[in-house]
Amino acid sequence: MDWKTIYSGFIKTLTNLFGEFGLARVELRSIASKDNLIIIRCRRGEEHMVRCAALMLTSMDGQPVKARTLRVSGTLKSLKRFLSRDSI
């Protein structure tokens, strides 16, 4: 699944859950992706909303999916290091 599909799935779920104002508050941005992994940036303090969206995400492009938050970090460097690990 390409990153655009994953990202738009998150946008749609966040909008359904928290509305346009909620989506604006989160300031969601897609940063990087690898296979079915995606790094999403959000506003500090609003990570729980993005995590909740991951929990409630059930389908993308008509396909059933399950999203799981692997890690939350303040730096892109640590997340990219985490993504490059084989154990994921």
Added chain:
Amino acid sequence: MRRYVDLNVEMELFLKNPVSRVAHEIKRSGFHGVALSSDPNTNCGSLKSIRESMREHGLDVAFRVNFEPRSRQELLKFLRRNRMRFEVIGVKPLTNELATVSARDHRVDLIYYDLSKRNTVFRESVAHVCVGALEIQVRPLVALSARGGIHEIFARLMREVRIAVEHDIPIVVTSSARELSEIRAARDMAALAECLGLSGGGSLDAVSRNPIEIISRNRLKLSERYIMEGVQLLGDV
């Protein structure tokens, strides 16, 4: 370090999938243990073998039973028969009167509600006498969200969480997973609790400290060392 426990995983999960696969998925989601919900008439041997297999993968398993009583007598009879057999008992009351009876009974660990029914909700009158915990299940919530109108359910859950917090009632968030895809990450479930109004620490407690306390308390009561509240045998039994 916090240890996370999913206090409601259905037996169906183990019937449809090999134990190793279920254990792998649960560990990947960040959990250290689960409570396995089964029918009261389930063979104890099969439950114990699941527990042993899960322990080999480093996961603890507690046994849970859920009940939907239709009357007060039915509930009390069920509790009398099953309290000493299961480590966790969850009750889904169908009326507000049954909710009050369940909440007041020390043998009931968790109360959870049918989110599609609007007339039976967690109220102040129930919270006032509640000695157990309030459970929020993720699977029915996700299923209902697919139909739309989830804002009403979220509003209701936020009210119930606020009432529970005001009355110091522990809140537990569980997956109630029946399929592998329904097992959710522990901290994502905590995030749901935070969105519903719990503090950051309280939301993490809903998937860690609160479920662990319920299991520990009941394991102590079910052990041979337990005599009565506050009294237990020490040394070799």
